[in-house]
Amino acid sequence: MILRDNLQKKYGERMALNGVSLRVAPGELFAYLGPNGAGKSTTIRILSGLCRLSGGRALVGGADVEADPLGAKRQCGLVGQHTNVDNDLSLAENLDIHGRLFGMTAVDRAERARALLDYVDLSERREQRAGTLSGGMKRRLMIARALMHRPKILFLDEPTVGLDADVRRRLWGLIKTIQAGGATIFLTTHYIEEAEFLADRVAFLDDGRLRALDTPDALKARVGEWAIDRAGPDGLRTDYFPGHEAARRAAQGFREALTLRRVSLEDAFLRMTGKESSC
Amino acid sequence: MLNGWNGFAAVYLREMRLLRRRFFRHVASMAVLPLLYLVAFGAAMGAHSPLPGRGYLEFLIPGLAAMTCMTQAYGIATEINVARFYLYVFEEFQAAPIPNAAFVLGEVCAGITRAALGVAVILAVALVFSIGIRVDACFLLAAALNAFAFAALGVFLAMIVKSHADQSLLMSFVITPMSFLGGTLFPVDSLPGWAQPLVWLLPLTHAADAIRNASLGLPARPMDFIALAGAGAVFFALALSSVGRARD
Known part of the structure; x- marks a missing residue:
């Protein structure tokens, strides 16, 4: 999957995406991290055919999303991002309609739906109306539906937003399992720990621009290895150090209450997007 | 080609499954308005029939059939609106490898099916009132063209609106006035001279005229069918072009 020639998307005068170029390797779990309004969902909407490009090119599995939209889809x-199941249809019917849209045979649809509902642990509810499911169950149903036609690439737009911590972690396990099955996964999230746990590589997106792109460890290494947080009258101040010994020595010189800890992906994100001062 | 057929079948089948889930309440709601019209207008205007030698209900029922056919076919707009702005299920169709024509045709056929059900309800209500309505090929053709035109209009308008509120506005400004002025409740001849040519521009006027002529055994007017087919072709083309534009 390739975004090239400075991908752009304009809504009126506002640039939702402003010159993004990147490449996602087959089988990779790629996370797009950024605050609300950064352009994460816009990228996924372009790649999945929900909205048009204003500039640049996007190739999905070799198919240009504008020139060959059906091939890409x-x-x-x-x-x-939105929970979008048909509440009045059963779980099996939701999957069946999706399978029809992708031209699957009746036998394949039935077998695949059975297997996927089992996979996402919803098989006992297959004949229930989707409207009776909890939020987490609906997200699992949506993941099963997206996998119905055996896609090579899976787009997950904020898959765990609004879910309880235990449900979120359960979905993380499911996402890892899907990747292990060979799918390429493009994930957007504003939960930094989610990107850190799941992703092979992470891109920081802010204000429609790509700020950094690398593995989580490499992004953290750009900031340092250890951090000291100090609470002061102006808020939290964080200093970064290349090693534990340097951080420990520095900590002895501070008088305020402090926390010595390892650098996280959140530190890298805040520093590279220039948002440190707002913490 | 296969994508188109699969897409059409999926879109149509989804609407039919939803209709099946709500079948009884849907049919009940279809029957309420015509019953009210029959009781209110039938009782109030029974003595003032515009048809020599026939009761007002014989004039009214074909008009109600045309009106119900229109509102039920156009009602597919509400389903699409809910799918777009409330359930977000429309994204499923946008992200699927199906041509726009498959989506439009699937929704239009769903609208036609709803319209057929609506007309059947009107005919059943007519039977309850012991009003015999002749249903021949001209009746069915007029109803089918009417349903096609208004289902296509519904898809078009559902694609260009930006919210639920816009949808309600269109209902108020397009469908409701047409329901009253389109020769359904009173003859077009009784309107002022300047208004009559304008009313004949409405597709519903031709549908009501064609259905009424058929149900009363009067000769069909080809212009009614040409107007309905023309309106259907224009609305279908508009619907096709609007689906792509709904991508942003």
Whole structure:
């Protein structure tokens, strides 16, 4: 999957995406991290055919999303930001309609739906109306639906937003399992720990621009290895150090209450997007 | 080609499954308005029939059939609106490898099916009132063209609106006035001379005229069918072009 020639998306005068170029390797779990309004969902909406490009090119599995939209869509599965199941249809019917949209045979649809509902642990509810499910169950149903046609690439747009911590962790396990099955996963999130736990590589997006792109460890290493947080009258101040010994020595010189800890991906994000001062 | 057929079948089948889930309340709601019209207008205007030698209900029922056919076919707009702005299920269709025509045709056929159900309810209500309505090929053709035109209009308008509120506005400004002015409740001839040519521009006027002529055994007017087919073709083309534009 390739975004090239400075991908752009304009809504009126506002630039939602402003010159993004990147490449996601087959089988990779790629996380797009950024605050609300950064352009994360816009990127997924472009790649999955939900909105048009204003500039640049996007290739999904070799198919240009504008020149060959059906070819691109055939290779993708989408779990959108909004919960979008048909509440009045059963779980099996939700999956069946999706399978029909992707041209699956009746036998394949039935077998695949059975297997996927089992996979996401919803098989006992297959004949229930989707409207009776909890929020976490609906997200699992959406993931099963997106996997129905065996997509090579799975787009997950904020898959765990609004879910309880235990449900979120359960979904993380599911996402890892899907990747282990060979799918390429493009994930957007504003939960930094989610990107850190799941992703092979992470891109920091802010204000429609790509600020950094690398593995979580490499992004953290750009900031340092250890950090000291000090609470002061102006808020929390964080200093970064290349090693534990340097951090420990520095800590002895501070009088305020402090915390000595390892650098996290959040530190890297805040520093590279220039948001440190707002903490 | 296969994508188109699969897409059409999926879109149509989804609407039919939703209709099946709500079948009884849907049919009940279809029957309420015509019953009210029959009781209110039938009782109030029974003695003032515009048809020599026939009761007002014989004039009214074909008009109600045309009106119900229109509102039920156009009602697909509400389903699409809910799918777009409330359930977000429309994204499923946008992200699927199906041509826009498959989506439009699936929704239009769902609208036609709803309209057929609505007309059947009107005919059943007519039977309850012991009003015999002749249903021949012209009746069915007029109803089918009417349903096609208004289902396509519904898809078009559902694609260009930006919210639920816009949808309600269109209902108030397009469908409701047409329901009253389109020769359904009173003859077009009784309107002022300057208004009559304008009313004949409405597709519903032709539908009501064609359905009424058929149900009363009067000769069909080809212009009614040409107007309905023309309106259907224009609305279908508009619906097709609007689906792509709904991507942003």
